[in-house]
Amino acid sequence: MATYDFDMGILGGGSGGLTVASGSAQLGAKTLLVEKEKELGGDCLHYGCVPSKTLIHTAHVYHLMKNASRFGLPSAGVGPVDFREVAGRIQSVIQIIQRHDSEERFCKLGVKVEIGEPSFVDEHSVRLNGKTLSAKNWVIATGSSPAVPSVPGLDQTPYVTNRDLFSFERLPESMIILGAGPIAAEMAQAFCRLGTRVDVIQRSDQILSNEDQDLADQVMKVLEGEGVVFHMNTSILSARDLGREREVRIKTKEGETISLRAEALLAALGREANLKGMNLEGIGVPYDDKGLKLDERLRTNHRHIYGAGDVTGTHQFTHAAGYEGGIVVSNVIFHLPRKVDYTYLPWCTYTQPELASIGMNEKRAKAAGIEYEVWAEEFKDNDRSLAEGEHVGKIKMLLDKKGKPLGVQILGPRAGDLVCEWVAALNGGIKPMTLAAAVHPYPTLGEINKKVAGTYLSSKIFSERVKKGLRFFFHLRGRACGPGES
Numbered sequence: 001m002a003t004y005d006f007d008m009g010i011l012g013g014g015s016g017g018l019t020v021a022s023g024s025a026q027l028g029a030k031t032l033l034v035e036k037e038k039e040l041g042g043d044c045l046h047y048g049c050v051p052s053k054t055l056i057h058t059a060h061v062y063h064l065m066k067n068a069s070r071f072g073l074p075s076a077g078v079g080p081v082d083f084r085e086v087a088g089r090i091q092s093v094i095q096i097i098q099r100h101d102s103e104e105r106f107c108k109l110g111v112k113v114e115i116g117e118p119s120f121v122d123e124h125s126v127r128l129n130g131k132t133l134s135a136k137n138w139v140i141a142t143g144s145s146p147a148v149p150s151v152p153g154l155d156q157t158p159y160v161t162n163r164d165l166f167s168f169e170r171l172p173e174s175m176i177i178l179g180a181g182p183i184a185a186e187m188a189q190a191f192c193r194l195g196t197r198v199d200v201i202q203r204s205d206q207i208l209s210n211e212d213q214d215l216a217d218q219v220m221k222v223l224e225g226e227g228v229v230f231h232m233n234t235s236i237l238s239a240r241d242l243g244r245e246r247e248v249r250i251k252t253k254e255g256e257t258i259s260l261r262a263e264a265l266l267a268a269l270g271r272e273a274n275l276k277g278m279n280l281e282g283i284g285v286p287y288d289d290k291g292l293k294l295d296e297r298l299r300t301n302h303r304h305i306y307g308a309g310d311v312t313g314t315h316q317f318t319h320a321a322g323y324e325g326g327i328v329v330s331n332v333i334f335h336l337p338r339k340v341d342y343t344y345l346p347w348c349t350y351t352q353p354e355l356a357s358i359g360m361n362e363k364r365a366k367a368a369g370i371e372y373e374v375w376a377e378e379f380k381d382n383d384r385s386l387a388e389g390e391h392v393g394k395i396k397m398l399l400d401k402k403g404k405p406l407g408v409q410i411l412g413p414r415a416g417d418l419v420c421e422w423v424a425a426l427n428g429g430i431k432p433m434t435l436a437a438a439v440h441p442y443p444t445l446g447e448i449n450k451k452v453a454g455t456y457l458s459s460k461i462f463s464e465r466v467k468k469g470l471r472f473f474f475h476l477r478g479r480a481c482g483p484g485e486s
């Protein structure tokens, strides 16, 4: 039998790779983790979720300070933002979380961490820092990078990506954002709130194109209300460096050419999997820009080489990477043939209001040819929401014809937290009736979950048929007050 240096070899020390490393080492597998950067943690910790959510919160506080009078408070005279202070706070949050993802911690768990850029020499071995290291199983979890858009002149024009955004020396006066996906929308609002003039360029007529248009349009309206300028249905013609500014020329749907200028240019037009330079071609592992070609157990064509995280090219979220890491551990260590199932994978865009989603939305249900009905409740009817000055947004619950939940979309304050109740409900097969009957504390935003389920139930309980039956059996005598009487 062939022998290897390690039972498990992992390439990439981000959300996916760290999940596999901690799981496999704690289960007794001799584990190697190879990371190319000096520190573990990946994009989420250093250039993604953590810095972006920290920045978003800082921008939210500043927004509240500027709008103190809306809460019955004296207007506070707020000064301009010193971005070095903001960047400092971002770094301090990263440093705290970094301890959890440190090399020392993983070493204590039993993981051998190597820093460097590995390249496969055969399907069981990589060359790294002058050594050849072999493993019985490999997991590729090298994440993704911002896609470089093919815009004439962009290669000669300095632009920034999510890797630069959180360490600006000073707040840019103006910023053009290419793309209107979740990262673009979150950053557009955050920078605009901090005082940057923001223009967003989008090819189609909708931002956040995976979401239902009615909800995405509401997000856009809020951002527009705060000052973000959207250029919808436009194509990018060219980019140019003007020294102190960058110029982007766009063409509108009507054929008009417009020139936009800004101090910073942010490319947020999607992500490309980090798969080049590892000699995957040499060992015959197929991939494209989106990601690896994997089966449902996340195996490549070589059954002992797996993929997890953004390299799967499916759902590029930290929690998806963690979930996929768990699937890999089950398959490799327990030899359980576990397959991925993304039916109830939730996600959230952290604009304010947040937009969270689980299961089917109307767009996906229509595309799948599934018949559905929608039950909705608005945050303007939620007492806690009103108390907090939040009036925008709603919850949409999609049910199939038999009343089984297909999915839930929430646009509103703390939607990312509110969707967690639906994570449990949908994964646990809980019926709307159970949710409607469960007592929720008052006054909470979470009552909206109970209310939407209750509204659906009311339509069944308070039907004419039920009323007729109750009148017949219990001699109920009907209305005591008619329309127009009081």
Ligand SMILES: Cc1cc2nc3c(=O)[nH]c(=O)nc-3n(C[C@H](O)[C@H](O)[C@H](O)COP(=O)(O)OP(=O)(O)OC[C@H]3O[C@@H](n4cnc5c(N)ncnc54)[C@H](O)[C@@H]3O)c2cc1C
Pocket: 011, 012, 013, 014, 015, 016, 017, 034, 035, 036, 037, 040, 041, 042, 043, 044, 045, 047, 048, 049, 050, 052, 053, 116, 117, 118, 141, 142, 143, 144, 162, 183, 274, 277, 278, 308, 309, 310, 311, 315, 316, 317, 318, 319, 320, 321, 350
């Ligand atoms: C601005 C922004 C905000 C985001 N916000 C959220 C959010 O709020 N919620 C959410 O769920 N997701 C969010 N994401 C997405 C999230 O960051 C990713 O989905 C997640 O990091 C993917 O984990 P991963 O393990 O696949 O990749 P990563 O975490 O990026 O880890 C990959 C690791 O592999 C290393 N690596 C790369 N190439 C090699 C190589 N050749 N050899 C060795 N190591 C290599 C990298 O250095 C990196 O450390 C955000 C992303 C961005 C950019």
